[in-house]
Amino acid sequence: MTPLDFDAIVVGSGMTGGWAAKELTELGLRTLVLEAGRPIVPEQDYVEHKPPWEMPFRGLGDRRAVAARQPVQSHSASFDELSHVFWTDDADNPYSTPPDRPFFWFRARQVGGKSIIWGRQVYRWSDLDFAANLRDGIAVDWPIRYADIAPWYDHVERFIGVSGQAEGLAHLPDGQFLPPMALNCVEQHVQHRIADQFGRARVLTIGRVANLTVQHNGRAPCHYCGPCQRGCITRSYFSSVNATLPAAQATGRLTLRPFSIVKGLIVSGNRVTGVRVIDANTRADRVYSARVIFLCASALESARILLNSGLGNSSGQVGRNIMDHIKWGGASGVFDGWTDARTIGERPNGIYVPRFRNVTSRHPDFIRGYGFQGGAGRAGWQAALHAPGIGPALKARLSDLGPWSMSFGGFGEMLPREANRATLHPTLVDAWGIPSLHIECQWSENELAIHRDMNVTAAELLEAAGAKNIEPNTSGPSTPGGTNHEMGTARMGRDPKTSVLNGWNQSWDVPNLFVTDGAAMTSSSCQNPSLTYMALTARACHYAVAQLKRRDL
Amino acid sequence: MERRELIRWLVATAGLQSLNALGATDLLALGRDVHRRPLRRVVSTRAERTVAVAAERILPGATEANVGAFIEKMLADWHTPAERERFLAGLADLDTRCRARAAHDFVDCSETDQIAVLTALDDEVFAAGTKDHWFARLKYLTVYGYCTSEIGMRALHLYPAPWRYDGCAPV
Numbered sequence: 001m002t003p004l005d006f007d008a009i010v011v012g013s014g015m016t017g018g019w020a021a022k023e024l025t026e027l028g029l030r031t032l033v034l035e036a037g038r039p040i041v042p043e044q045d046y047v048e049h050k051p052p053w054e055m056p057f058r059g060l061g062d063r064r065a066v067a068a069r070q071p072v073q074s075h076s077a078s079f080d081e082l083s084h085v086f087w088t089d090d091a092d093n094p095y096s097t098p099p100d101r102p103f104f105w106f107r108a109r110q111v112g113g114k115s116i117i118w119g120r121q122v123y124r125w126s127d128l129d130f131a132a133n134l135r136d137g138i139a140v141d142w143p144i145r146y147a148d149i150a151p152w153y154d155h156v157e158r159f160i161g162v163s164g165q166a167e168g169l170a171h172l173p174d175g176q177f178l179p180p181m182a183l184n185c186v187e188q189h190v191q192h193r194i195a196d197q198f199g200r201a202r203v204l205t206i207g208r209v210a211n212l213t214v215q216h217n218g219r220a221p222c223h224y225c226g227p228c229q230r231g232c233i234t235r236s237y238f239s240s241v242n243a244t245l246p247a248a249q250a251t252g253r254l255t256l257r258p259f260s261i262v263k264g265l266i267v268s269g270n271r272v273t274g275v276r277v278i279d280a281n282t283r284a285d286r287v288y289s290a291r292v293i294f295l296c297a298s299a300l301e302s303a304r305i306l307l308n309s310g311l312g313n314s315s316g317q318v319g320r321n322i323m324d325h326i327k328w329g330g331a332s333g334v335f336d337g338w339t340d341a342r343t344i345g346e347r348p349n350g351i352y353v354p355r356f357r358n359v360t361s362r363h364p365d366f367i368r369g370y371g372f373q374g375g376a377g378r379a380g381w382q383a384a385l386h387a388p389g390i391g392p393a394l395k396a397r398l399s400d401l402g403p404w405s406m407s408f409g410g411f412g413e414m415l416p417r418e419a420n421r422a423t424l425h426p427t428l429v430d431a432w433g434i435p436s437l438h439i440e441c442q443w444s445e446n447e448l449a450i451h452r453d454m455n456v457t458a459a460e461l462l463e464a465a466g467a468k469n470i471e472p473n474t475s476g477p478s479t480p481g482g483t484n485h486e487m488g489t490a491r492m493g494r495d496p497k498t499s500v501l502n503g504w505n506q507s508w509d510v511p512n513l514f515v516t517d518g519a520a521m522t523s524s525s526c527q528n529p530s531l532t533y534m535a536l537t538a539r540a541c542h543y544a545v546a547q548l549k550r551r552d553l
Numbered sequence: 554m555e556r557r558e559l560i561r562w563l564v565a566t567a568g569l570q571s572l573n574a575l576g577a578t579d580l581l582a583l584g585r586d587v588h589r590r591p592l593r594r595v596v597s598t599r600a601e602r603t604v605a606v607a608a609e610r611i612l613p614g615a616t617e618a619n620v621g622a623f624i625e626k627m628l629a630d631w632h633t634p635a636e637r638e639r640f641l642a643g644l645a646d647l648d649t650r651c652r653a654r655a656a657h658d659f660v661d662c663s664e665t666d667q668i669a670v671l672t673a674l675d676d677e678v679f680a681a682g683t684k685d686h687w688f689a690r691l692k693y694l695t696v697y698g699y700c701t702s703e704i705g706m707r708a709l710h711l712y713p714a715p716w717r718y719d720g721c722a723p724v
Contacts, residue, residue, distance in 0.1 A: 060631065187720070188721075390671050390692070391613065391668060
């Protein structure tokens with residue numbers, strides 16, 4: 001028998017691939033990480049301190065190049081003139097949607113993946129989420145409950161470093177928190193007024209964020225420079241490049257291979273025996289073999305690999321149940337006072353209002369719920385961009401901080417529906433000849449009702465806080481995919497007939513194949529999902545290694 | 554300017570051959586000069602002066618912050634040809650207004666007349682409530698260019714970064 005190249009292969013080096021690399025190598029496995037994109041060298045590639053005047057378009061971006069090469073990626077919240085290099089080229093990586101149903105598929109191909117450009121908000125999910133499908137009789141039941149994942153949330157939080165405030169809410173469990181970032185003056189005021197009016201029924205807290213407030217595991221605390229999406233030379237926010245991949249490297253058992261585009265998995269019987277890779281530069285084709293394979297390529301990419309491999313899909317659920325979070329509902333308002341106060345520095349974080357709909361009572365129009373993110377501040381010189389007047393009067397306005405205003409923006413849960421689906425496109429291929437996806441995904445009435453309610457309750461919060469000129473958001477709901485929380489395309493479940501993975505992120509059909517990115521989600525919660533992906537990845541790695549040791553894999 | 558762009562520019566202007574004759578100091582100076590200039594000349598020297606003077610009248614200090622070069626860069630490589638034409642037509646209209654008032658093109662008018670014409674234009678644009686007007690664009694680019702320049706950011710205490718966060722600091 002030919003010796004295997006590696007003990008384990010991990011496809012993807014981002015949020016979950018980095019975790020798989022760290023756990024598997026620390027547990028003794030010789031591990032190959034395959035990354036489709038380029039390597040990242042922080043000392044060269046992190047450019048967060050580059051001032052605007054050194055950018056050709058001063059931060060407004062190369063509009064023509066973006067229109068030609070990144071028309072989809074540019075909709076991502078953290079896409080800018082410098083960070084755009086951390087997203088893929090849409091021309092090289094095409095996909096299709098029905099013309100009247102756009103879907104934003106944000107993709108990042110480099111070592112670190114989307115962990116370089118994520119929003120860093122981390123919230124635990126609870127049994128309000130894990131029991132939701134069973135309670136509502138929707139889709140399939142999660143095969144796990146909070147008790148199964150809680151120790152792994154601890155494990156991940158202790159390593160990545162999460163700053164936050166414990167609140168003692170059962171449906172938003174507290175975690176292993178570093179000291180919280182500060183609320184600013186107006187946010188503190190709003191917090192108190194909301195507490196006066198709503199008690200513990202609606203709570204405003206500081207965001208829980210994977211940015212360090214104190215030195216942690218050899219990484220420096222945040223220095224509040226602002227544009228995290230351009231990298232972080234002090235390694236103050238969590239990314240795989242900043243934390244998990246160096247830990248894996250330190251074991252001496254990691255092989256990281258960039259420019260390696262996975263074409264498909266090779267199967268023999270009910271086992272995956274290898275991964276077929278195209279070298280992105282030379283286009284040479286080669287196969288790597290291992291005992292166990294982890295797909296951590298992001299929800300839609302992992303589904304694409306499975307579909308292109310014709311693998312793991314006896315349930316017919318691969319590619320189905322695409323979920324994202326619906327956003328852009330909310331409101332903003334203006335506050336009199338605090339004219340003698342300002343903020344100094346750029347806090348990479350905002351406020352959070354945990355879900356309060358359908359927690360203890362029942363809303364007549366929708367099931368599930370949403371949380372608010374947002375914050376308060378003063379506009380400063382940006383208000384002068386459209387101000388009347390010229391000359392010294394206009395110049396004086398640049399130094400006028402303007403009134404305090406505050407906004408709340410909702411993130412709402414999306415229900416899993418089989419019709420929201422990615423399939424292989426019959427003809428469209430990417431620049432390497434690999435079949436692309438056709439994606440059909442749209443909001444249902446439940447999400448739209450959630451979106452409408454966001455405007456109402458955000459205005460209630462602002463009114464309770466004494467804001468003036470309260471204006472609801474009028475932009476309508478976000479485009480599906482636009483929140484960058486896509487998930488659900490290879491769901492976990494209790495029955496091989498209706499789910500792709502069991503309760504250990506293990507393929508029902510192919511036991512030595514694990515899928516631990518967003519694809520595994522059975523429902524979407526309304527809380528940001530990355531922490532749950534990471535915790536499930538670590539948990540699955542420990543399970544897989546235990547199975548290997550018992551020779552059950 | 555990216556190095557690739559610089560080389561493309563040097564080739565396009567037949568500047569590459571003469572580089573061999575230059576010493577290190579000259580090359581550095583040339584490099585700096587190239588960085589300051591837009592890739593392509595899309596506006597006349599006359600229009601360039603009109604933009605620079607108008608920017609200074611709109612926001613005193615704009616000249617020192619080299620806002621004109623930023624606006625040229627945006628006209629050359631960011632705006633669409635249609636947007637650029639509309640902007641240049643606006644500059645011509647500015648000259649027409651100045652000639653009607655003071656018998657000179659904008660740049661040759663007295664500062665008082667320049668300010669009077671720009672103020673009237675500003676009032677008109679605001680009364681019409683349109684952000685789409687060429688003059689609203691000029692003002693936007695002037696304010697944005699100044700506030701993202703090193704001189705502007707230092708003057709507004711936006712640079713260097715404070716390296717800390719205070720959510721309730723005195724003004």
